[in-house]
Amino acid sequence: MVPMRAEAxxxxxxxxxxxxxxxxxxxxxxxxxxxxxxxxxxxxxWIDERMAQHFVSEDEWMRxxxxxxxxxxxxxxxxHLTSGERVLLPHGAMLYKYNQETQNFVLNNEVYRLDLAxxxxxxxxxxxxxxxANDLLNTPYLWGGRTALGIDCSGLVQMVFRLNKITLPRDAxxxxxxxxxxxxxxxxxxxxxxxxxxxxxxxxxxxxVLSEDKIIHASGGSVxxxxxxxxxxxxxxxxxxxxxxxxxxxxxx
Numbered sequence: 001m002v003p004m005r006a007e008a009x010x011x012x013x014x015x016x017x018x019x020x021x022x023x024x025x026x027x028x029x030x031x032x033x034x035x036x037x038x039x040x041x042x043x044x045x046w047i048d049e050r051m052a053q054h055f056v057s058e059d060e061w062m063r064x065x066x067x068x069x070x071x072x073x074x075x076x077x078x079x080h081l082t083s084g085e086r087v088l089l090p091h092g093a094m095l096y097k098y099n100q101e102t103q104n105f106v107l108n109n110e111v112y113r114l115d116l117a118x119x120x121x122x123x124x125x126x127x128x129x130x131x132x133a134n135d136l137l138n139t140p141y142l143w144g145g146r147t148a149l150g151i152d153c154s155g156l157v158q159m160v161f162r163l164n165k166i167t168l169p170r171d172a173x174x175x176x177x178x179x180x181x182x183x184x185x186x187x188x189x190x191x192x193x194x195x196x197x198x199x200x201x202x203x204x205x206x207x208x209v210l211s212e213d214k215i216i217h218a219s220g221g222s223v224x225x226x227x228x229x230x231x232x233x234x235x236x237x238x239x240x241x242x243x244x245x246x247x248x249x250x251x252x253x
Contacts, residue, residue, distance in 0.1 A: 001090065001147060001151045002046030002052075004039035008033035015045050016155075016170055019074075021094030021107055023065055024188050037063060041158065054108050070098040070105075073132065076116040078105075083149055089114070089146035091136070109171050125164050125252050132160040133208050133216050133253035139223040153206050153218045156209070157193060160208065166251065170204040179249035184230065188212065192242040192250050196232055205243050207233065219243070 005095040008030045018024060018038060028035035031050050051096040056064065063211075066100075072093040075088045081104070095105035095114065119135075121128040133156070142150025145157055154172040161168050161232075168175050176195045182188050188209050196205040207217030207228070215228040219242070220235070226242075227234045233243040 001103050001149070002047050003144070003240045004036070004038070004043065004047055006045065008035070008248055010015055010048070012046070012141075015099050016041075016043050016144050017146045018047065019092045019094070019146060021096060023061060023071070025061075040162075041167070041170045042167050052094040052196045064096070067096045067106075069094045069096045070099075071095070072114070073119050073162055074135075076114055077116050080113045087112075088113075090149060092146060092162060095169065100126055109167045121125060121164065125166070128164040129208070129252070130210070132212075136160065136223050137216065137225070139218070141218050141221050141223070151223065153165075156216075156218045156223055157206050157208055161251065168251070173203045176203045176247055176249060179251040182248040182250050184248075186212065186230075188248050189250075191252055194228065194245060195247040195249065197246050198244070201247065203246060207243075209248075234237055 003014040004016040004018060005012040006015050009028060024036040026036055032252055033046050034049050035046050035053060037044050040224050042190060043118050072095055073090045073091060075094050076089050078089050079086050083197045084190055096107060098105040103117055107111055122131055136151065140150045141152065145151040146155040154175060155168060157175060160166045168178060173193060175193065182192055185212050190210055192209040194207050194215060195203045197203040207215040209215055214225055214230065215233060230245060232241045232245040235242045
């Protein structure tokens, strides 16, 4: 995983991550740093040039991005078939030309084999989203994180939808612009997104609705399930409301 930072230095906050196989375009260069745009979600940030694995021409970039791929939906190692080198792959890693029978895939013309077979997700999208969300339960909270090694609130939402072939923006304040508004929490249902903040124009947090009174979200140290209602998220541990509800959006029916 390659950290994407707000500024061109290692002390700057991590705002997101580039995952295995994800491509990007270079917008600017500055003293060993690259200002890039991720092709996965059109997110911008600075990365250390030394962490960019492979630079290609525009024609090669077009060829790579048009290849068929599967997303890794579990945490697994993959083995390079020539060198035997093993790499750790998180949820969301892109497996180009993945062969389900052999579990082989290709990156930069090098062949790897996934140690664990991809999980079979439920055919119904809402069931698949809930499955992926529960799979990330207890993941440590990490600002800017997108994987089971560390994830933030919008990273969690983005990833569980992406694993089910639905693309959402990286940040909560952009995710809230998608979907159809749901007026009251009483009408909310599983897989709706609940957004929280100081007001409707300042969204700072997002969670995935599990039921009329349960929500899964990344906050306070980990991905966990809390109680929620029209006021917001109530923490049984802290015995208080920790987030104020502003908007509910339905992404899938």
